[in-house]
Amino acid sequence: MNLFNKRPPNKDLVEIGGGGILDRRRFLLSGASFVTVMAASPILSATEAKAKPSYPNHMKIPGAPSSNYGLPSQYETAVKRTNESFYKSGIFTGAHTPLDRLNGTITPSGLHFSIHHNGIPDINPAAHEFLIHGFVNKPMKWSIETLLNYPIVSRIQFLECSGNSAANAVSSDPVDASCTSIHGQVSCSEWAGIPLKYLLDEVGVNPKGKWAMCEGADAGNHVRNVPLEKLYDDAIIALYQNGERIRPDQGYPMRLFVPGYEGNMNVKWLHRMEITDQPSQSKDEQSLYAEFTSDKKLNQFTFFMEVKSIITKPSGTQQLPDKGLYEIAGLAWSGRGRIEKVEVSADSGKTWVAAHLEGPVMSKSFTRFTIPWRWNGQGTILMSRATDEFGNVQPSRDEWKSRYEDFTFNHYNAINAWLVNPDGGVKNVYV
Amino acid sequence: MNLFNKRPPNKDLVEIGGGGILDRRRFLLSGASFVTVMAASPILSATEAKAKPSYPNHMKIPGAPSSNYGLPSQYETAVKRTNESFYKSGIFTGAHTPLDRLNGTITPSGLHFSIHHNGIPDINPAAHEFLIHGFVNKPMKWSIETLLNYPIVSRIQFLECSGNSAANAVSSDPVDASCTSIHGQVSCSEWAGIPLKYLLDEVGVNPKGKWAMCEGADAGNHVRNVPLEKLYDDAIIALYQNGERIRPDQGYPMRLFVPGYEGNMNVKWLHRMEITDQPSQSKDEQSLYAEFTSDKKLNQFTFFMEVKSIITKPSGTQQLPDKGLYEIAGLAWSGRGRIEKVEVSADSGKTWVAAHLEGPVMSKSFTRFTIPWRWNGQGTILMSRATDEFGNVQPSRDEWKSRYEDFTFNHYNAINAWLVNPDGGVKNVYV
Structure with missing residues (x-):
């Protein structure tokens, strides 16, 4: 049970898309909570509220001095680039940005792919x-x-990278991997x-x-x-x-x-x-x-990374603790210019709703999008579809595949899909 | 001699302010060079131009693998926070951002003050x-x-920090220190x-x-x-x-x-x-x-960091190699909102010219300003004066000092001044 579900129904929560997509403005005004079942209830009892605040040891003993060059907390070592070797050479390597562990739009230089x-x-x-x-x-x-x-x-x-998301381009069955691994x-x-x-x-x-x-x-x-x-x-x-x-x-x-x-x-x-x-x-x-197109021609000097978007939260290999309220969040970009809109579907593509774009929306830059979502606990597919200022829209995977020979892996910008299973597990799928 | 000075005079270079401030648009179209006397001439002789390109060892031997978390080059260890102890306690410490070694507007987290x-x-x-x-x-x-x-x-x-630039607020003689040390x-x-x-x-x-x-x-x-x-x-x-x-x-x-x-x-x-x-x-x-004002009152709950700007290049303790062309660059910000303009003077305050603001200009954010400058080799004083979107302008040091008791050091946002000596040395001064 989500804490939210323990409250009286909030009349301000309005579904504007299938699968539980909510109106963001009314949602943010509703006082709804994102507290999930994983946490103890944050509302204090009368006794708890009167108790003296606790003062841990680090409030009693002086801390560490400043350093010449700061680093992340020792508790964040899991947030790292994942390194992958191509061609088993050990030298031709790729380090992926952990997109599913970051927020905002700037990638810290230490985690740049x-x-x-x-x-x-x-x-x-x-x-x-x-x-x-x-x-x-x-x-x-x-x-x-x-x-x-x-x-x-x-x-x-x-x-x-021209080869970003290549696994989805070339693998006939969708790989069961994280957003970082596939799209990092x-x-x-x-x-x-x-x-x-x-x-x-x-x-x-x-x-x-x-x-x-x-x-x-x-x-x-x-x-x-x-x-x-x-x-x-x-x-x-x-x-x-x-x-x-x-x-x-x-x-x-x-x-x-x-x-x-x-x-x-x-x-x-x-x-x-x-x-x-x-x-x-x-x-x-x-x-x-260079890419081989479906008419057997070699396509050289292909420059632009086309309009694309990825839902980073929730995303592949993540686990939703229970049905309830979530914020769907992700990143969109286009090598042609600014992102005009990002539509999100929470019902396997039947309905699409424009997500909120977190400003400033800059040309050829990451734009973060968000939309509130009430997951009802049933299996569904989440997707995002970006459009840039020139009206370019992400194609479906089938549409993208139809342009190229089957082994082509560059410039993959098709709509990505995450399956949410009834057990809360999230998986990479094709639609 | 600057390389530029070896060329025929460029008619497009137009002084628009005293002390050699140049028109930026015409300057950038002029093909003028920023190559200084410190470097060997970059123009190749006929023989040099025909020579085969050199291939250093790092083009012949495989390099290092990727890491989970990247760090700056070993050649950049001098770019670090400088740590200062206050009250000689060793625990109450401050780490300063090396503003004079950075560019753009984002401070890398490892170098945040x-x-x-x-x-x-x-x-x-x-x-x-x-x-x-x-x-x-x-x-x-x-x-x-x-x-x-x-x-x-x-x-x-x-x-x-409320106490940023405190040295200029409280020291009766200007300290001979770097931009990092005074304003970092x-x-x-x-x-x-x-x-x-x-x-x-x-x-x-x-x-x-x-x-x-x-x-x-x-x-x-x-x-x-x-x-x-x-x-x-x-x-x-x-x-x-x-x-x-x-x-x-x-x-x-x-x-x-x-x-x-x-x-x-x-x-x-x-x-x-x-x-x-x-x-x-x-x-x-x-x-x-809290600050004591000149009428002996204690000014508590002073929140806003007011409009301010710093020329970071050239700045205190730096050394100009010779007369010639330079880009004056710096940062401006206001706790009230957006920066509206930054004026620069290269003739000790006699004339002021609006600098170029590098966009996007965002509210309560760093805005980088630049303006081209031809230094004639004579002693002069460089200053910058920022105005925010509400018309707030940086005061002179005297004006700022007149508001407070002499020992007050918070919220110092007066116009800063760098003296350029005929030998090219740059020093912190009061005007």
Whole structure:
């Protein structure tokens, strides 16, 4: 029994969608409680209310001193990135953001997802140089010290691996895994750095120049080609993430940041940019990051991470303690721009209701959505469907699959579904 | 010589303020370089341009694996909080945010400032309870597990110690210290938590209730009184900071967050809130956190941190390598709302020019401002003056001092000034 159910029915609680979706405004005014059966009743008896407050030992004995660099509580060690090896190489690894344990929209830098094709290089910034050459009037090479003198802009934006949610794209039976495991290759940070256009203006791009071949200084020799148009638009040389210098696993001492483009195009440990008239056919353009479409064609140079959303709470492998009141919460984003709306269904897709978007809603950034939900204890399916400012809507899984050859795993942005079983267990499913 | 000075004069560079303040829009279109004399010329000779790119060892040998929780580069250990002991007790300590080493607006949680009156308690969240009692219909006590089920809202907001910049308030001669040392008791994070109004609605506040006595579970027994009106307005029980659960030095497992109010009212390790009809005269209301005004009166219950700005670059103890082009950058904030404008002077206050505000400009949040500047190598004074959306403007130091008894150190928000010496050294001064 939920505490709420012990109270007289609250007339303000109004269902506006099937499966128990509630009107948020009236809900928040209702004084309804989110206290669940798992906790002892929080309402104090007359005796309890008169008792003196308790003063634990940590209120009697001085605590620890300040540190130079703070860390999470020792009680939060379970909130960590999960590391997965691809190809059983042990070197090509991915660290996933624990989306189901976080809140708000900023991903702490220590929990930002990362993928490395050949491990994380340890780069001394004093020895790192950045070269722009090729079809330019004046090739230039900058030190990090010099770059730190340039004008810096900042914005809060997401970054998503092109292969995020690949398990749902390729597995014929839905994997029974967590939101972190399936969808944790996406994160959001405040990125600060130098607009590429300033540097391109300095070298003077030759009219023939249309692309930039961007090379990272890692042992994976990662190379991606970015259209110059994007570099002149909103790309930056990212030097700072969430206030401080970017971390080694994010490309220290510098990375390319191309907002809304697939993660690996945001080349980490960037050390060279060659301006070319056409894109180079680097290994990374031909293997991992191109998609076979259903008409047997190879789709190269697919840039944008399209509109997408994930319900993070409740989500896969979580357990609802009992029927009662919950807040459904999740994240939505689009590589094209701002999120316009997120609709949620609690009745397996029969009805959809617009969720609350927690502001500020920023372009190419995480937007958190929430909606109150009264679970009646019966099995149902929860889904979310995001629409961006250009009217792009998440497709169904079938619709998405119909576009590609069966083994294709990049750019998966279909509507995700969580089955809530009568026992409260939550599972990844396809609808 | 600055590289820029080796080029033909750029007609687009237009001074719009004394002391070399430049028009930003025209500046950014000019292709001007921020390369300073400290770096070798970044323009490559014909021979250099033809040389093969170099491939350092870290491009040949696999790098490190992913970690569960990432940390900054080993080359960034100098970017840390500086710890200062007050009263020589060793327990009443303050850790300052290195504002002059960061960029953007988010403060990484590991570098958030913190002040502790008796150290940082180590609290097991499973044993922590939060009590609301006093003038309420139904006293209640919540576990952390229960609170984590409530609806969560998030916002990016600053937090500033009431005593930030105290050195400039009380020292008759300006201290020769860094921006971090003088002004580093202010930070900005995404805070997520439960609106207090939901909990107050649940306990049912008695009409007599006007204040809340808020007690932290630390050995300093920190107690501040907050008007209920503020708690119903925009206060939250903060459970998350920058995405993850708040850190021990920020009040783990929960703190009060009262946007725009002085830092210590955002009671950390919050465990008890007693609803009262008038504020209690706790030790913290009578000693540290009340101000004597110039008419010999004791000013208690002063809440708001007023409009303020700091130029972080260049700033105290930094060294400009040579005359030439620089970007002046800094942070502005107001406990009342949004920043409307920040004016910068590079000629000791004779002329003031509106700086660029890097968006999004959010209420009660850090706003970063920038403006390009051509330093001619002569001694001058740099200042910034912020105005908030309600027309509040930073006072001069003399004006601020005239309001208080000489020893008062809280709520210092006067215009700050950095002297640039002909040798490029930057010093804290009064004007």
